[in-house]
Amino acid sequence: MMEVFQTVDDLRQARWENPTKIWGLVPTMGFLHAGHLRLVEQACEQNDRVGVSIFVNPAQFNNPNDLEKYPRNLEQDLDMLKQAGVDLVWTPTPQMVYPASYQTYVDVEQITQKLEGATRPGHFRGVATVVSKLFNVFQPTRAYFGQKDAQQLAVIKQMVEDLNFNLEIVACPTVRESDGLAMSSRNANLSPTARQNAICLYKALTAAKDALLSGQQSAEMLRHIMTEIIESTAMTQIDYVSVAHPQTFSELEKVESQALLSMAIFVDGVRLIDNILID
């Protein structure tokens, strides 16, 4: 039986009903898709119990309009999680997570400076803060995050190491639509034409990957290849196109071994991100 709670006290009571059970946590902002379900599936395989949080975290939205437009459908989410075999769901209100007296924030300083951190001020502070809270509320043994948010994954791993959270971060591969578009709750905000054009992100990433595997080591050239494909697609606006070191997120000049190919693109005003990790 899946249980759903709003308050921390109720959730904790259910969480600790049997203290010997091992818990996995899948933090989400809801409007769930196959990518989330992949995380849940893996959590179910590796733990006795699985908890999911559904909370559109205001602290990580630098743009109030983006927060307002973020898609929501709690009823459908709960149906999907029930089907998936989840044990416990936390669906707090913003006031429960950030009461009026709220004033504590977690900052991961260096690796938040580039890419998403550079174009979305305060975003990772909001992420690190809410994830700290989720870790303390669920006290899981493992927590699951998608590779689609590559920098978020790195920020959270760094935070876990730095603050000595007693848990393991499990990274799961990006799940894609059949045409390659990375699954994202934000895809719901795309018009049919924009949805078609949104394929350009994956096309650009794979073109750069192919060039790299064919011997093109110039990061400048790889960024150029990706930029050309995006710019030749209607309705798009580039936020950034990057060939960076996958741990520091600094832009590379020459790709020696590892690289994170990544981008953030507005497609008809909807901000989409995607990446391919080259190892």
Next chain:
Amino acid sequence: MMEVFQTVDDLRQARWENPTKIWGLVPTMGFLHAGHLRLVEQACEQNDRVGVSIFVNPAQFNNPNDLEKYPRNLEQDLDMLKQAGVDLVWTPTPQMVYPASYQTYVDVEQITQKLEGATRPGHFRGVATVVSKLFNVFQPTRAYFGQKDAQQLAVIKQMVEDLNFNLEIVACPTVRESDGLAMSSRNANLSPTARQNAICLYKALTAAKDALLSGQQSAEMLRHIMTEIIESTAMTQIDYVSVAHPQTFSELEKVESQALLSMAIFVDGVRLIDNILID
């Protein structure tokens, strides 16, 4: 048998040897005195097991000279803790707590602005960060802090509430020498004459308290009473003298019900703090 470990891994193994036991944590910077032992004693009464950390936390020292001069005596500390019945002691090196890649900090924003926070920039950021780490390393059910560091206590309580740490903060009264001087590791740095003069903090606080209980409600007058006593004592230099709200730490004009009388005074160059809470 008391066990002493340096690494997080060793400590965690001992901490979780019997997961059904309830743990109390007493975080310290070492050079232990009767005030620390009072915290340990209370922790022993209320929990199955008691852990103590001994770590002079560089992140909370705004002044490198103060950090260097901070008294240390690990051997004596361990003897005292063994006598007191402590189960587990963590004595990490600074490099273990803050490795080269370290970059995560916890900020409590509002209540850290006044008093200690105002005169020691970064101090409470260092405190909140290291205490978060200690909570995650020990995962205690209760953690013990002295009322002598009144603002620190409030900052940690706020952090626990905000970040949903699953533990209880227990405040313990200030322990004093027979002449009223609040116990502090820093007292060891006082020359015999400075030690005599250091009584002025408690004298000033009790004089203000007596005036308040006799009907003096003007915070200005109460600060004046304290300032006079400090200034008439040789070797002293006032950092601040305060009559503030005990939750917000804003200076009061008129004392209605609650007040925190507090001060930070350099006595022969040694910075001492003390306070009396009026309820």
